[in-house]
Amino acid sequence: MKAKLFVTDMDGTLLNSEHKISRGNKHAIKRAVEAGVVFTIATGRMYASTLPYAQELELDVPIITYNGALIKTASGKELYASYLEEDLVKDLLDFAREQELYIHLYSEDKLYFKENDEHAQYYQKMCGVPGNAVGEDIYKYTYHVPKMLIMGSTPEEADAAVELVRRKFGGRIDAMKSSPTYVELIKPGVNKATAIAKLAEILEIPSEQVLAIGDSSNDVSMLTSVAISVAMGNANDEARAAARYMVTDNEHDGVAEALERFCM
Incomplete structure (x- = not known):
């Protein structure tokens, strides 16, 4: 079954070493969105740091920031928030x-x-x-x-x-x-996995059609919780062990490869 909701980490995954989205990734994302795929971001970054990338991709979907503690649309509507005492x-x-x-x-x-x-x-x-x-x-x-x-x-x-x-x-x-x-x-219990589950419920997308891709330890929760889990070629050992599939690294359009293989 092809993925309907595609959730990507940012640093080390969607972004290359220059902290940019490559032309190849942009092209694949545009094609996937036009084909009906919901493409979004799950990152440890703050919302203010993530928003320019969502705008660059012309996304107006909920994005997951602060490692799952905040879900907010690119247009500014807050859907979920969790704060430390x-x-x-x-x-x-x-x-x-x-x-x-x-x-x-x-x-x-x-x-x-x-x-x-x-x-x-x-x-x-x-x-x-x-x-x-x-x-x-x-x-x-x-x-x-x-x-x-x-x-x-x-x-x-x-x-x-x-x-x-x-x-x-x-x-x-x-x-x-x-x-x-x-x-x-x-906060314990707050992570990318719980945020993705909330987002899939909001968007009414079945769990078997959810894909997550990442490269680091803070991606492990989502990689072990989704139906289609993908590790980048540059992923650390924890992320590699948590994922079912592997693509090339973030310098060679690994996100585009995953979109082609699992969504298109």
């Missing part, structure tokens, strides 16, 4: 300070960090959204926080941060890597 946000800020880790948060779809250091500068350049350096006033922005992000200087530092968070907070927070140095902090 304010006390937990403060505890995570304290933890990062104690461990001397870079951390930032998102409140009301705005980016906040203590200092505009090299981590903050890199992230702003990557996501295309300017952030706010607020020092200790970051504790004033603990409301409507869908997720937080720790950035390590090395993959090993990020791995260690995941283990530290899991030991310290247990079931209060889920910690997972979305890139070699990014550690996503999100």
